[in-house]
Amino acid sequence: RSRQGKAGMNILLTGGTGYIGSHTAVVLAEAGHQVVLLDNLANSQAGVAQRLGALIGQTPPLEVVDVLDTVRVRMVLRHYRIEAVVHFAGLKAVGESVAQPLTYYHNNVAGTVSLLQAMQAEGVRQLVFSSSATVYGQPQYLPLDEDHPTGATNPYGRTKLHIEHMLQDLAASDPLWRIAILRYFNPVGAHPSGLIGEDPNGIPNNLMPYIARVAAGRLPHLNVWGDDYPTPDGTGVRDYIHVMDLAEGHRAALDHLARSPQPCEVFNLGTGQGTSVLQMVRAFEQASGQRVPYRIAARRPGDVAACWADPAKAQRVLGWRATHDVHDMCASAWAYVRTSAAAALVA
Ligand code: WQD
Numbered sequence: 001r002s003r004q005g006k007a008g009m010n011i012l013l014t015g016g017t018g019y020i021g022s023h024t025a026v027v028l029a030e031a032g033h034q035v036v037l038l039d040n041l042a043n044s045q046a047g048v049a050q051r052l053g054a055l056i057g058q059t060p061p062l063e064v065v066d067v068l069d070t071v072r073v074r075m076v077l078r079h080y081r082i083e084a085v086v087h088f089a090g091l092k093a094v095g096e097s098v099a100q101p102l103t104y105y106h107n108n109v110a111g112t113v114s115l116l117q118a119m120q121a122e123g124v125r126q127l128v129f130s131s132s133a134t135v136y137g138q139p140q141y142l143p144l145d146e147d148h149p150t151g152a153t154n155p156y157g158r159t160k161l162h163i164e165h166m167l168q169d170l171a172a173s174d175p176l177w178r179i180a181i182l183r184y185f186n187p188v189g190a191h192p193s194g195l196i197g198e199d200p201n202g203i204p205n206n207l208m209p210y211i212a213r214v215a216a217g218r219l220p221h222l223n224v225w226g227d228d229y230p231t232p233d234g235t236g237v238r239d240y241i242h243v244m245d246l247a248e249g250h251r252a253a254l255d256h257l258a259r260s261p262q263p264c265e266v267f268n269l270g271t272g273q274g275t276s277v278l279q280m281v282r283a284f285e286q287a288s289g290q291r292v293p294y295r296i297a298a299r300r301p302g303d304v305a306a307c308w309a310d311p312a313k314a315q316r317v318l319g320w321r322a323t324h325d326v327h328d329m330c331a332s333a334w335a336y337v338r339t340s341a342a343a344a345l346v347a
Contacts, residue, residue, distance in 0.1 A: 008032035010081050011254070014067050014115060015088030016060070017044040019198045020130065020184070020246060022052060023191055024086060027247035028254070029056035036080045038073070039089065040066040043201065051195045067111040073118035084126035084257065086250055087115060090159070093205055094134070094302065097156035108159035109166075116170060125177045126257050127167070128250055133185045133239070133268065133307060135161045142274075143239075143310035146183070146266045154302055164266070171264035178260055180253040185239035185270035185309050187246050189329040190336035197336030198243070207280060208240070208329070212337040215290040222292060224277050226299035231306055235277035239270040239308035242324030242332070252320035270309025271322040280326070287330035 011028055015021045016037030022044075025035045029052075037049060037060050046062060053059030061080070065072045067089050076082070090108040091097070097104040112129075119125065136144050137151035152158040164181055171177045188208040190197030203219075204210040213219045227234035249269040256265075275283075281292050315321045 008034055009083040009254070010034045010036065012036050012038055012076065012080065012082045012085045013088060014038045014085065015044075015090065015130075017041065017046065017048040017062065018088055019044075020187055020243060021086070021088040022048050022196045023243045024088070024247040024250045025052050025060060026055050026191060026196070027244070027251050028086075029060070031251050033254075034080075035060045036076070036082065037062045038065050038067070038076055040064065043091075048196060055191070055193060055195060067115045068107070070114045070118050073115060074122055077118060077122040077124050082122075082124055084128070084254055085115070085119060085124060086128040086130070086254070087112065088130045089115075090130070092132075092156060094154050094156045095205060097154055097159070101155040104155050104159050108156075109162050112163045112166065116166070125174070126254075127177070128180045128182060128253050128257070129163065129167060131160045131164055131181050131183045131266075132157065133183050133270065133309065135164065135183060136307070138304055139307055142306060143272060143308050144268065145310040146268055146313055168264055175263045177263050178257040179264040180257055181264065181266045182249060182253060183266065183268050184246060185241050185268070185307070187243050188240045189242040189244065189324065189332040191244065192332060192335075194332075194335040194339035197333065197340065199340055207238075207277060208333055209337075211281060211284050211292055212333045214292050214294075215284060215288045215334060216337050220293070222281065222294040223297040224294050225297055225303060227278075227296045228299070229305040231276055233276050233278050236303055237274040237276050237306035237308065239273060240275050240280070240326065240329055241269060241271050241322050242329050245269075245271070245322035245324050249314065249318070249320050252314075252318040256318050265317070267314040267318060268309040268311055269314060270311050272309055272311045274306060274308040275326055280330070283326045284330040284334070287327050288334040290334075
């Protein structure tokens with residue numbers, strides 16, 4: 001029985017050993033749900049399941065399955081009597097998607113079709129989908145609300161937009177579906193235990209893990225991609241959101257599905273606050289006590305100057321809002337990179 005006294009649901013997390021998936025697993029388990037992880041381990045490690053066990057009391061089952069394997073996904077849905085699915089599994093490197101669009105359409109779009117076919121065949125019709133603010137393309141106004149026009153500017157973003165359209169069409173074809181599309185802004189930070197966090201393979205594309213490795217002395221300096229944007233200090237402004245706030249947003253969305261009259265709804269998950277690259281560098285130095293040397297470099301192709309969320313709809317409909325500040329985002333990211341660095345030394 002969950003703390004609220006309600007019986008929890010059996011929930012399948014595709015991409016469950018990944019960054020957002022693993023943090024969401026902790027929050028859902030703590031809310032009394034039974035979580036099952038499904039992951040092909042293309043960009044994460046099976047060991048995350050054991051670390052989740054340490055955090056939630058028992059190790060969640062991990063099915064090493066690719067969402068493209070419809071038959072095996074159906075077997076998992078049936079075996080664990082899954083009632084709802086949170087779909088994180090997918091490739092998410094913008095630059096890589098430009099170089100390998102077919103890999104992205106296959107894994108992200110065809111993978112989601114396969115998952116949805118498995119769910120439909122097994123009568124599982126509650127879904128939370130991990131989308132991205134990147135579907136808004138170049139902001140025409142700020143803050144971005146859910147009515148802002150969509151128009152992805154790279155193959156990765158287009159896969160997310162195609163999937164959103166698929167989900168809208170599916171819900172229109174069968175109103176028994178209950179779907180929440182969550183558009184993440186910039187997820188950062190780590191669980192306060194330091195046991196799970198963002199650990200990209202190779203050189204990080206994203207700002208926060210890169211800064212964390214510079215602070216840890218594992219990279220020499222940060223390259224600031226442009227300081228000539230029309231922003232207060234000339235560097236890019238983004239809406240960074242603590243991954244624990246993001247995880248709570250998924251719990252709130254799942255609770256909402258059970259009572260929602262709408263077959264398919266879209267929510268921005270952001271803080272509503274913009275932070276520049278240089279502001280984030282300074283915040284990280286304060287939170288870690290380490291220097292983060294940087295060099296101003298050329299703009300990165302495809303970057304927008306500024307992007308931040310209007311989170312009013314999620315607050316109104318889901319009763320959810322972000323509570324962690326930038327200091328906590330940096331402090332938790334710093335604690336994780338030290339823990340995982342220490343663990344790597346021991347390994
Ligand atoms: C943030 C800011 C950069 C690295 C991307 C995807 C989005 C989502 C989140 C998947 C920008 C600057 C960065 C660096 C820098 N991913 N920067 N030096 O581009 O806002 O969003 O990640 O869902 O879909 O598009 O995040 O962290 O890459 O960049 O100056 O080494 O930091 O220019 O202003 P972004 P980011």
